[in-house]
Amino acid sequence: MPTMADVARSAGVSVATVSHVLNDTRPVLPRTRQAVLDAIDRLGYTPNTLARSLVTSRTRSIGLAVSAISNPYFTEILQGVEAAALEHGYSLLIADPHDDPEHERKVVQLLHERRVDGMIVAPSANPRELVAYLARHEVPAVFLDRLVDPPADGAPRCDQVCAESAEPTARLVTHLAELGHRRIALVAGLPGLSTTGERVAGYRQGLTAAGLPHDERLVVHGDSESRGAERATSALLSLAAPPTALVTANNAMTIGALRALRDHGLSVPDDIALCCFDDFAWADLFSPRLTAVAQPSREIGAQAVRLLLDRLAAPERPARTLRLPCAVVHRSSCGCPQGAPPTPPDQLPQSSHSSQFWKGTVS
Numbered sequence: 001m002p003t004m005a006d007v008a009r010s011a012g013v014s015v016a017t018v019s020h021v022l023n024d025t026r027p028v029l030p031r032t033r034q035a036v037l038d039a040i041d042r043l044g045y046t047p048n049t050l051a052r053s054l055v056t057s058r059t060r061s062i063g064l065a066v067s068a069i070s071n072p073y074f075t076e077i078l079q080g081v082e083a084a085a086l087e088h089g090y091s092l093l094i095a096d097p098h099d100d101p102e103h104e105r106k107v108v109q110l111l112h113e114r115r116v117d118g119m120i121v122a123p124s125a126n127p128r129e130l131v132a133y134l135a136r137h138e139v140p141a142v143f144l145d146r147l148v149d150p151p152a153d154g155a156p157r158c159d160q161v162c163a164e165s166a167e168p169t170a171r172l173v174t175h176l177a178e179l180g181h182r183r184i185a186l187v188a189g190l191p192g193l194s195t196t197g198e199r200v201a202g203y204r205q206g207l208t209a210a211g212l213p214h215d216e217r218l219v220v221h222g223d224s225e226s227r228g229a230e231r232a233t234s235a236l237l238s239l240a241a242p243p244t245a246l247v248t249a250n251n252a253m254t255i256g257a258l259r260a261l262r263d264h265g266l267s268v269p270d271d272i273a274l275c276c277f278d279d280f281a282w283a284d285l286f287s288p289r290l291t292a293v294a295q296p297s298r299e300i301g302a303q304a305v306r307l308l309l310d311r312l313a314a315p316e317r318p319a320r321t322l323r324l325p326c327a328v329v330h331r332s333s334c335g336c337p338q339g340a341p342p343t344p345p346d347q348l349p350q351s352s353h354s355s356q357f358w359k360g361t362v363s
Helices: 004-011 015-023 030-043 049-056 073-087 101-113 128-136 166-178 194-209 226-237 251-263 297-313 355-359
Strands: 061-065 091-095 118-121 141-144 159-163 184-188 219-221 245-248 273-277 291-294 321-324 327-329
Touching: 004 015, 004 030, 015 030, 061 073, 061 101, 073 091, 073 297, 091 101, 101 118, 101 128, 118 297, 141 297, 159 297, 166 184, 166 194, 166 245, 166 273, 166 291, 166 327, 184 194, 184 226, 184 251, 194 219, 219 226, 226 245, 226 251, 245 251, 251 273, 297 321
Parallel strands: 061 091, 061 118, 118 141, 141 159, 159 321, 184 219, 184 245, 245 273, 273 291
Antiparallel strands: 291 327
8 A cells, every 4th residue: 555655756755745735734836736646646545534633633524513304405505515525625424403402412512522623503593502512612613504693792603604584585575565465474484593583574674665564463483394384374374364475484384385275275376476485496396386585505505614614724713604695586486477587597596616606795
């Protein structure tokens, strides 16, 4: 089996130079770096990751805690994290906290005990123990998709990345109002999540912009899952004056709402209009086709990795919060004609590394 010394001899450099190329511990001239990489390929050299971690105190691994099994939305985010981590030579250790605060802290502790260099976490609605653990052990971390309120001193402890939520939700509401709807309901997510609060705020902003009154009976919580949304939508339909249009705040709740509408014998959009937050792979296959907010899911994941690597390189720098823009994908479930023009491709969220999403806001 070839050694680092063999690579150094083949490339005509020192063993230290080979180490710097492998570990990114010092700048190396491009032609020298390429010579080392060519020698590695030629000899079939495989670095000893365990030995390297003992020298550098780094395992080149990232812990990822997201509810990917119970929430399909996170699957695309996971793909973005994985691609960006691999690009930078990092492996992933993945755990599913199931949106449960107690389980969340346990899986984060487990990842930490596996000596990951840092963590990317989609926090639960009550992340107090999670935040305390990360702070107590000084674990480099990025909060993903859901934001965590900063401590009392106003300085966030961790970097954060998410999509805009309020403005796209307001756009859905104003569009429905422009179509003539005056009783527009919202099936909101799990209370306590930042995404839930922001989408409720966006819903209210949309009503205000359209000159419509706020009726709290038209805001129900589906708890971010299908069965909860089914129950919540049924409650809306039981009102003396039920809504004529519905906004659902994530893809799982869209499925639950559609099931409730079917069970009540209602047709979309003939009997009730529907817009949803979260575009998903089969939204264009429904009849009618779903008008939806598309989040840049993979780019959220990729940006989380970049923020974490920046934190590892400069532990003392101020924490950042990055928000990425969304696009409204216009289809026909809102009540517009089937022939309505689709959203132009240049307005749709792109996959990882799209320059469009460098326009997100940073605080």
